[in-house]
Amino acid sequence: MEKIAFALLISSRKLHSYFQAHSIVVMTDQPIRKTMNKIDTAGRLIQGTIELGQFNIEYRPRAAIKAQILVNFIAKFTYPCKEEELPMKTWTVQTNGSTTKKVGGAGVVLISPQREILTYAVRLQFSVTNNEAEYEALLTGLSLAKALKAKNLIVQADS
Structure with a gap:
């Protein structure tokens, strides 16, 4: 304080x-x-x-917005660790969202434990703020990781 x-x-x-x-x-x-x-x-x-x-x-x-709540949640429950401490089958999810006046988009890159790179781009069909686009990108990345049955996940969101 x-x-x-x-x-x-x-x-x-x-x-x-x-x-x-x-x-x-x-x-x-x-x-x-x-x-x-x-x-x-x-x-x-x-x-x-x-x-x-x-x-x-x-x-x-201060009224919290959806994206800020999610960021706070991830920050609170993410524990930094060294590369050698990571489990063997760790996936990495990198996300980024952006907006223009009429449309928003979300980009997701998934990196498998074998270092295979999967790239996804999502066009949002509704008007969003930049924070909401970031939020949608993160949700998309987490959904894709779940669909691929990723158990250990590192999330890297661009700011």
Whole structure:
């Protein structure tokens, strides 16, 4: 929590003129305001709270979008390991999604344990945001891996 509050403080210092001229809305899933207003707040945060108090800052809960929830899920349940620690029959799924004004697309590359490369391109028949295209690419990659009965999977999504 201190790191988030410190990042906000540094931002306010670097963008001082913007913070003075405009109302600032901080979208977060962390209770920053509540933490900074506690009586037993650490000394470093007290000074930051006073400094940030001069600005019109509104804290709003950040609504999660589908793609962000999926990214958070994968990040939480993915454990980094070294190449030699991977099971022998490990598949790799690489995904990427993109959009234009009218159409979206998803690209998937599957790499088998024997290093065979399978490439797929999917044209999305509906309007999507870039995040949604990334989400669709990941779902497509996972569906293809399941259809190929891949048990051990490394997922690499382009950013």
